[in-house]
Amino acid sequence: MILGICESPEILRVFMVIKVIIKIIKIIVPILLLVSAALTFTKAVANGENKKAMQSVIRKCIAALVIFMVPTLIGIISNLTSGGYSGALNCIKNASTENINKIIVADAEKYVEVVKKSKSRADLYNARVAVQKIDDADKYNYYEKQLNEVETEIVREEASKYQQTIGDFVSTDAGWWWPVGSKETTSIDGKLFAKGSPSATRLTAYFGGNDSVHQGLGGGHGAIDIGAGRGSNVIASKSGTVIYPTRGARIDYPDSYIKPDANGKYNCRGLIANYVIIDHGNGMKTQYSHLYKNTILVKAGDHVEQGQVIGLSGSSGCSTGPHLHFQMELNGKRVDPLKYVSNSNPRP
Numbered sequence: 001m002i003l004g005i006c007e008s009p010e011i012l013r014v015f016m017v018i019k020v021i022i023k024i025i026k027i028i029v030p031i032l033l034l035v036s037a038a039l040t041f042t043k044a045v046a047n048g049e050n051k052k053a054m055q056s057v058i059r060k061c062i063a064a065l066v067i068f069m070v071p072t073l074i075g076i077i078s079n080l081t082s083g084g085y086s087g088a089l090n091c092i093k094n095a096s097t098e099n100i101n102k103i104i105v106a107d108a109e110k111y112v113e114v115v116k117k118s119k120s121r122a123d124l125y126n127a128r129v130a131v132q133k134i135d136d137a138d139k140y141n142y143y144e145k146q147l148n149e150v151e152t153e154i155v156r157e158e159a160s161k162y163q164q165t166i167g168d169f170v171s172t173d174a175g176w177w178w179p180v181g182s183k184e185t186t187s188i189d190g191k192l193f194a195k196g197s198p199s200a201t202r203l204t205a206y207f208g209g210n211d212s213v214h215q216g217l218g219g220g221h222g223a224i225d226i227g228a229g230r231g232s233n234v235i236a237s238k239s240g241t242v243i244y245p246t247r248g249a250r251i252d253y254p255d256s257y258i259k260p261d262a263n264g265k266y267n268c269r270g271l272i273a274n275y276v277i278i279d280h281g282n283g284m285k286t287q288y289s290h291l292y293k294n295t296i297l298v299k300a301g302d303h304v305e306q307g308q309v310i311g312l313s314g315s316s317g318c319s320t321g322p323h324l325h326f327q328m329e330l331n332g333k334r335v336d337p338l339k340y341v342s343n344s345n346p347r348p
């Protein structure tokens with residue numbers, strides 16, 4: 001949807017500033033004029049030179065009144081002549097925080113409806129960008145939930161095209177935990193744990209996946225992507241030793257939303273931005289990527305326990321929306337995490 005100039009939140013914000021400036025001018029200038037008039041009057045009385053000074057006093061008083069009234073008069077005249085506000089006046093009238101928020105939500109709603117029908121990645125991108133702008137947390141969650149449902153449908157449809165086995169988790173080793181923890185956390189000996197049931201289990205990409213986001217990766221997608229909303233607790237799948245981030249490694253990459261090109265292809269490859277790697281011994285390593293900026297709680301050399309929170313999920317790097325890219329490597333070769341982790345892994 002293309003917004004009219006006075007329905008654009010960015011332009012309305014500018015007009016909010018203009019509105020404040022007009023209000024200040026409308027009050028300050030008349031006050032200055034009246035003060036000046038009073039001074040002239042006092043002087044004139046003291047010096048007995050009445051006529052000329054009184055004219056000046058009257059001029060200043062009239063000017064003060066006019067400046068005070070001008071914005072109101074323009075509004076009234078505009079209403080009478082055109083049957084309503086128009087152009088820039090309309091912008092000024094609409095420029096309130098409440099209105100801006102309403103417009104943002106209405107806009108997001110439209111984009112969400114479009115992608116629900118089209119099930120296209122490009123529309124999903126537009127909808128995510130529009131929903132991101134919503135300030136109200138409840139409304140944001142309401143629309144994000146709908147987008148997540150649409151995304152799951154898109155992912156399943158794409159996966160069925162490249163005949164990826166989907167749906168069933170095949171856990172062959174109960175010793176590993178699903179890498180997204182519960183919402184609730186507990187602190188034990190200064191370490192944060194989120195051991196309860198995972199707050200997110202939705203898959204947005206499979207191992208070896210050749211879906212439209214991961215096309216062109218050569219051997220396919222060497223991990224699983226879990227559609228964890230921004231700020232979900234990412235936990236150590238098993239205990240081990242952190243080997244990344246090393247000292248001085250960058251962990252402040254901002255969230256980004258990668259846009260498909262005109263052919264629906266994604267042209268960014270590889271940047272996993274803020275991430276953690278844990279070495280579990282026996283040739284096994286796990287990697288947790290696209291974490292939210294500056295939320296990584298561990299560093300190379302730390303020993304972490306199973307279920308310990310290592311950071312929060314986000315959308316940093318080459319990512320189309322908040323998710324956890326969870327990768328497992330056995331003796332340097334990537335393996336399908338769904339052979340190890342399951343969303344029903346038992347937890348204490």
Ligand SMILES: [Zn+2]
Pocket residue numbers: 205221223224225324325326
């Ligand atoms: Zn991934």
